[in-house]
Amino acid sequence: MTFLDFVRLTRVNFLVILGCVTLGVLIMFGWTLRQPVIYTATSQGYVVIGAAATPGEILQNLNTQQEKAVTYATLITDRAVAESVAERLGMDLPPEAIAGRLTAAPVENSGQVTIWASAESPKLARAMANAAVLALGEQVQSLENAGLKEGQKPLGLIKLEPLDEALLPAAPSSPNYQKNLLYGALAGLILGYGVALLRRSVDRKVRTVKNVEEAGVSAVVGIIPIADPLSQGHRGVQENLGVVSEAFRSLRTNLRFVDVDKPPRSIVITSANAHEGKSTVSANLARMMAAAGQPTLLIDADLRRPSLASSFDLDPSVGLTQVLVGDLTASDVLQATNTPNLQVITAGRIPPNPSELLGSQRMHALVEDLSREFTVILDAPPLLPVTDAGLLTATCDGALLVVAVGRTAVEHVELCRKVLDQVGGRLLGAVLNMAPRRGLGSVVYGYGYGKSDFDQGYGESSKRAASDTSRFRLPWRPRTGSKDPLDLTEHIDVPVVPAAGRRSQTVADEGPTSSVAEPRAARK
Numbered sequence: 001m002t003f004l005d006f007v008r009l010t011r012v013n014f015l016v017i018l019g020c021v022t023l024g025v026l027i028m029f030g031w032t033l034r035q036p037v038i039y040t041a042t043s044q045g046y047v048v049i050g051a052a053a054t055p056g057e058i059l060q061n062l063n064t065q066q067e068k069a070v071t072y073a074t075l076i077t078d079r080a081v082a083e084s085v086a087e088r089l090g091m092d093l094p095p096e097a098i099a100g101r102l103t104a105a106p107v108e109n110s111g112q113v114t115i116w117a118s119a120e121s122p123k124l125a126r127a128m129a130n131a132a133v134l135a136l137g138e139q140v141q142s143l144e145n146a147g148l149k150e151g152q153k154p155l156g157l158i159k160l161e162p163l164d165e166a167l168l169p170a171a172p173s174s175p176n177y178q179k180n181l182l183y184g185a186l187a188g189l190i191l192g193y194g195v196a197l198l199r200r201s202v203d204r205k206v207r208t209v210k211n212v213e214e215a216g217v218s219a220v221v222g223i224i225p226i227a228d229p230l231s232q233g234h235r236g237v238q239e240n241l242g243v244v245s246e247a248f249r250s251l252r253t254n255l256r257f258v259d260v261d262k263p264p265r266s267i268v269i270t271s272a273n274a275h276e277g278k279s280t281v282s283a284n285l286a287r288m289m290a291a292a293g294q295p296t297l298l299i300d301a302d303l304r305r306p307s308l309a310s311s312f313d314l315d316p317s318v319g320l321t322q323v324l325v326g327d328l329t330a331s332d333v334l335q336a337t338n339t340p341n342l343q344v345i346t347a348g349r350i351p352p353n354p355s356e357l358l359g360s361q362r363m364h365a366l367v368e369d370l371s372r373e374f375t376v377i378l379d380a381p382p383l384l385p386v387t388d389a390g391l392l393t394a395t396c397d398g399a400l401l402v403v404a405v406g407r408t409a410v411e412h413v414e415l416c417r418k419v420l421d422q423v424g425g426r427l428l429g430a431v432l433n434m435a436p437r438r439g440l441g442s443v444v445y446g447y448g449y450g451k452s453d454f455d456q457g458y459g460e461s462s463k464r465a466a467s468d469t470s471r472f473r474l475p476w477r478p479r480t481g482s483k484d485p486l487d488l489t490e491h492i493d494v495p496v497v498p499a500a501g502r503r504s505q506t507v508a509d510e511g512p513t514s515s516v517a518e519p520r521a522a523r524k
Contacts, residue, residue, distance in 0.1 A: 009196055016199070017192030024188025025181050032175045039122045040173035043129035043166040045136060047072065047111035048159045064158075065111030072160055073113050075139050076104035076132065084135035089127055102132050113160065122169040129166035136160055206408045212430050215413035217401065221258065221429035222251030224281065225437040243437070245288075251281075251431060252288045255400075258428050264397035265371035267428065268301075270380040270389035272412035276404040277433040279307050282379035289375055290342035297334075297374035299345045301392055302381045303354035306347030312337050319348025323366060324357045330370060343374070354381075359391035367396055383416045393425030400428055405435045 001009075010017065047065045075081060082098035085091070091098065104115045115136065117128035137160040144158050206212060209220045227244040256263065269282040279302070286298040299320060300308040309316035314335045322328040323345075334343045351357055358380075370376050378396065380389035393399040401416055413430070420427050 009193075009200060013192070013196035013199065016195055017189065020192030020195060021185050021188035024184040024186075024191065026184075028180050028184025028187075029177075032177055032180045035175040036120065037172045038118050038120065038174040039125040039169040039171075040116050040118045041122070041125035041129040041166040041169050043115045043117070043133045044107075044163045045072075045113045045115065045133045045160045046163055047113070048161050049157060062111070066106070066109065068158060069106040069111050069113050072136065072140055073104040073106045075143075076102050076115060076136060078139060080142075081132065081135045081139050084138060085128060085131045088131040088135065089124075098128075101128065104132075104136070112163070117166075118173070126166045126168050130162070133160075133162040137162065204410050205406050206403050206410055206413060206432070207406055209432070211410050212403060212413060212432070215410050216417045217413060217427065217430045219258075219429040220432055221254040221400070222431040223247060223435050224251070224277070224431060224433045225435045227437075244284075248284045248288045251285060252292065255428070258398075262397075264428060265374075266367050266376040266378065266396040268378045268380045268389060268393045268396050268399040268425075269402065270393075270399055270416075271382050271402040271404070272384050272408050272416050273382050274305075274385070276382070276402055276408060278382070278402040279311070279379050281400070281402050281431055281433060282377055283308060283311055286342055286377045287339050289377070290339050294341060295374045296342050297345065297370055297376050298342065299370075299376060299378045300347040301358060301378040301388070303347050303351055303357065303388070304381055304386065306350070308344060308379060309346040312344055314344055314346055316346050317348070319346035321348035321351050321357065323348075324360065324362050325351075326362075330366060355387050355391060358388050359395075363392075364395040371397075383419055384412060390419050390423040390425060393420055393427075394423045396425075398426040398428035401430045402433050403430050404433050407434065 047068045049061045049064055049068075077099045079095045079099070082095035082102070085102070086093055086095065086098050101118045102115065104113055106113055113136070115129055115132050117125050117132055119125040119128055140158070140160040206215075209223075212220050224247050225244060227242070255267070258264065269278050269285070271278040282298065286296050290296040298308065300306045301320065303321060306316070306319075308314070309319075312335075314337075318328060318333050320333070323330055323333055330345070333345050333348070335346065336343055357363060367376055367378070376396075378392055380392050380399075383389045383401075389399065399420060401413065403413060417427060
């Protein structure tokens with residue numbers, strides 16, 4: 001994992017990691033509250049050796065003091081020391097309990113021994129520390145005189161004398177809230193990243209362009225970000241969707257260069273499953289094509305759950321099914337919309353045999369005839385649940401697969417490609433829909449840029465840029481009245497042409513960045 005992968009993993013799972021850290025802190029805080037409050041007092045003893053007469057004896061005594069201090073510190077947990085402390089303080093506790101509250105350590109390069117005593121109250125801790133020094137001194141004296149014969153006078157050359165009395169502890173030594181909460185946060189952080197890595201390893205949803213390419217789709221021709229009007233359904237067909245409009249313009253332009261020699265005249269819009277935004281993409285793409293001056297026909301070929309009639313507020317009673325059964329002609333069911341150059345054929349009555357109608361020779365002839373006059377966009381049912389979209393693609397110039405970011409599985413994209421290959425259909429490319437606007441760069445490249453990177457040039461400044469048509473006008477103009485979808489209008493956005501195995505630029509940069517051949521003077 002690279003550093004950029006780590007950054008993206010952190011950003012994508014930030015709430016999970018934050019939740020685990022918070023949980024760790026709360027658990028440790030609750031555990032700390034249940035711990036008993038302990039105070040610790042400190043006392044010190046000093047190893048005393050008989051007076052020395054010469055400098056050599058002084059140095060020898062100093063070395064002996066340090067050695068004795070190390071030895072005496074280990075005696076603090078002796079049973080005799082614990083019993084002496086309990087006797088001095090009148091404590092009714094077993095020696096093991098007393099010994100467990102006492103610790104000692106020698107002070108480096110000196111003859112001192114530091115003793116710590118822990119208790120439930122500051123006064124008791126101080127009393128135990130002072131008593132422990134005296135008890136340890138008695139034990140030292142007993143050991144030093146252990147070799148004397150009965151009735152022989154103690155030598156008293158080596159002693160452990162107490163220094164200043166222990167101070168009263170001002171604050172408890174345990175529990176340590178700061179230390180415990182830090183440990184809890186650290187444990188939560190480790191747990192959070194563990195969950196994030198687990199989610200990453202089992203996550204098979206499409207989240208980046210690379211995921212689509214791994215599924216065998218050669219090109220991503222568009223990335224549509226999330227927007228409130230679109231989230232309300234494809235009723236969000238509006239004149240100005242801000243940055244989303246720019247995304248649909250980029251999709252429209254990329255489609256013109258999918259096959260320059262044989263541009264698609266009939267395009268099926270489908271998805272792997274329902275509720276992935278295929279109808280929204282169909283309606284807005286058709287409007288954008290019509291807005292560019294190209295006569296466009298949008299057909300609601302979803303004869304199971306038609307929706308375009310309500311989207312454009314059209315008459316749903318007559319439509320495609322009546323034409324296919326021979327009751328009406330295509331010209332009878334064409335319905336105009338508020339967008340110039342855009343007409344719609346609704347689904348009409350829902351038939352009992354949608355697959356047979358859509359796969360019929362009459363449907364093939366109808367699409368072929370209409371594509372001579374219009375660029376035909378067909379809103380088809382999802383590919384995986386039913387066969388309708390596959391049958392339509394086999395009779396049309398190609399299909400666009402709408403993939404919902406974070407919702408469509410990579411395996412479903414692979415299966416859709418196989419279905420189209422089996423029926424002889426052509427997959428023009430994929431459209432990533434519902435891409436998060438914040439971090440759109442992670443969708444394109446797999447690692448992160450912020451929201452501002454996507455909005456730059458498409459906010460309020462995009463209105464000024466759109467008015468400056470000279471920035472986007474190519475050095476030639478379209479032929480008047482031409483119906484060729486490759487005819488370029490006055491101020492279209494010019495994309496980087498998507499190619500197999502390469503990332504396609506789906507959001508137009510500020511200013512022309514085309515890879516198509518342009519006159520040298522125009523590029524300058």
